[in-house]
Amino acid sequence: MAGVFDVIIVGGGVVGCAVIWDMTSHGYKCLLLEKNENLVSEASSGNSGMLHTGFDSSPNSLEIQCIQHSFPRMFDLLKGLGLPYEKNGATMVAWTQEQVSRLPIITERSRAAGISSTTEISLSELYRREPGLSRHAQGALWIPDETVVDPWLTAISMAHDARRKGAMVKTDTMVQSICRADHNQQVHVMTSRGQFTGRVVINCGGLYGDIVDKLAGLQHFSIVPKKGQYAVYPKTAKHLINSSILPIPTDRGKGEIIFKTVYGNVIVGPTFEETVNKRRPGSDSNTIQRLIRYGESRVNGLRGRPIVNTYTGVRPATEIKDYHIDSYPERGWITVGGIRSTGLSGSIGIGDKVRKLVLGQHNVEPSRAKMVELKKMAVKFLPPSHAMVDDVIYTVTHPITLCRMDLSMESRL
Numbered sequence: 001m002a003g004v005f006d007v008i009i010v011g012g013g014v015v016g017c018a019v020i021w022d023m024t025s026h027g028y029k030c031l032l033l034e035k036n037e038n039l040v041s042e043a044s045s046g047n048s049g050m051l052h053t054g055f056d057s058s059p060n061s062l063e064i065q066c067i068q069h070s071f072p073r074m075f076d077l078l079k080g081l082g083l084p085y086e087k088n089g090a091t092m093v094a095w096t097q098e099q100v101s102r103l104p105i106i107t108e109r110s111r112a113a114g115i116s117s118t119t120e121i122s123l124s125e126l127y128r129r130e131p132g133l134s135r136h137a138q139g140a141l142w143i144p145d146e147t148v149v150d151p152w153l154t155a156i157s158m159a160h161d162a163r164r165k166g167a168m169v170k171t172d173t174m175v176q177s178i179c180r181a182d183h184n185q186q187v188h189v190m191t192s193r194g195q196f197t198g199r200v201v202i203n204c205g206g207l208y209g210d211i212v213d214k215l216a217g218l219q220h221f222s223i224v225p226k227k228g229q230y231a232v233y234p235k236t237a238k239h240l241i242n243s244s245i246l247p248i249p250t251d252r253g254k255g256e257i258i259f260k261t262v263y264g265n266v267i268v269g270p271t272f273e274e275t276v277n278k279r280r281p282g283s284d285s286n287t288i289q290r291l292i293r294y295g296e297s298r299v300n301g302l303r304g305r306p307i308v309n310t311y312t313g314v315r316p317a318t319e320i321k322d323y324h325i326d327s328y329p330e331r332g333w334i335t336v337g338g339i340r341s342t343g344l345s346g347s348i349g350i351g352d353k354v355r356k357l358v359l360g361q362h363n364v365e366p367s368r369a370k371m372v373e374l375k376k377m378a379v380k381f382l383p384p385s386h387a388m389v390d391d392v393i394y395t396v397t398h399p400i401t402l403c404r405m406d407l408s409m410e411s412r413l
C-alpha cells in the first residue's frame, strides 16, 4: 500500500501539476487526485498558452509575486525538458487618442511591478515591427518578454516529471470528503476510488475550489466563472503578425488579443463573459463573428480568411482579482484558489509558495531525497488526440495542441 503521503494534491490542472512537480522535486512524497479521466481538462484546457510577465498585475499582489518567481524558472523547465516556446513579445496598441493617454500609466505600472523592459515605441517603429497591422494605430508599447508555450504539454510535463521522480497521480478519482485525525495529525481523503491519507492536503480544485474547500469546513471565497471565447486561424496566417497584439487592458483583464500560438495558428480572443456553465460552454456564433470582425479590423491579412476552429475556456475567478493562497495548519490544509487569468504563468511560483507553507507552517519535512535535476522528455504526437511522453500515452485536451496535430484543419483551406 502507498502508506501516508507527505502531501495530497486535489486537482490536476496546471496549478496542481506545478505543485506536485515542485514538491516531488524537493523530496516530498506526493499524490495527486483528479476527478476527470484526463489531467488538464478544465480551466487549464481553454487558455491562451501565454507566459505573461505580469505587466498589468497589481504591484503588491500575490499574483505578481508568483509570476515573477515563475518566469526565469519556467524557461529553465522548458529548456530542461525540451518543450517548445517562442518569446515573441507583445505589442500593446492604442487605437484612439484616449487610449494613447493611458500608455504612460501602463508603462509606469509595469515598472512598479518590476518589469522595466516595457517601453513606448513610435508609430514608425510599430509598423516596422508589425507591417501587417491596420494603419489606424495611434500609439504602442513594446513588452519584450511575453512568451507563448504549449499550455497542455507544459502542464502535463510537470506532472509527468513528478511521476518519473516517484509521485503518484490518480485520475478518475473524485475527492468526496475529508476527515482530520487530531491524535496523529493526518488527513484522510475519501474518494470515489477509496481512501488516501496525507499530512497536508492542497486544494488546487480550480473551478471547483470553493466546493473542495467546503469539504474541509472552509468558506472564504466563491468561484464566479468567467468564460472566454476564441476564433482560430490556420498556420498559413502566421506571417501576418510577429508578436502578440494586445489591446489596452481594462479592470476586467487583458482584453482580446491577436496572437500566434507556439505552433503558428493565429488566434483572436479571449472574451470575458459571465457564465454559469463551468464545463466548457460552447462558443456562440455572434461572438465569434464579432471576434472575426475585430481581428480583420486590426490585421489586414485576416480579412476574408476563414477560421479553422473555435474554442472556449472558463476562468476560475472569485470576488477579488488576486490569488487566494491560504494555509490552515490546524486542519492540515492549504487552499490555492481563484487562480483566474495567469495560472500557467504563475504556476511554478505557486508551487514554490505552497512548498514553503508546507515546511514553514505545517512543519512537514520531505520524507525523500531531493531530485531537482531535469531530463529531456521524448514527446511524440499521435494524431488525432493523443501524445506519448516518454512511454506514457496521454489524451491531449487543449485546442492549441490539438490544432498542432490536426492536419485536416490545414487541408480544409
Ligand SMILES: Cc1cc2nc3c(=O)[nH]c(=O)nc-3n(C[C@H](O)[C@H](O)[C@H](O)COP(=O)(O)OP(=O)(O)OC[C@H]3O[C@@H](n4cnc5c(N)ncnc54)[C@H](O)[C@@H]3O)c2cc1C
Binding pocket: 010, 011, 012, 013, 014, 015, 016, 033, 034, 035, 036, 039, 040, 041, 042, 043, 044, 045, 046, 047, 048, 049, 050, 051, 052, 173, 174, 175, 176, 204, 205, 206, 207, 208, 209, 212, 226, 227, 228, 229, 270, 312, 313, 314, 315, 316, 339, 340, 341, 342, 343, 344, 345, 346
Ligand atoms: C480564457 C482563458 C484564458 C487564459 N489565458 C491564460 C494565459 O494565456 N496565460 C496564463 O498564465 N493563464 C491563462 N489563463 C488562466 C489559467 O488557465 C488558469 O489560471 C488555470 O488554468 C487555473 O488552473 P487550476 O489548476 O487552478 O484549475 P483547473 O484547470 O480548473 O484545474 C482544477 C482541477 O481540479 C479538479 N477537481 C476539482 N474538484 C475535484 C475533486 N473534488 N476531486 C478531484 N479533482 C477535482 C478539476 O477536475 C480540475 O481538473 C486563462 C484562462 C482562461 C479561461
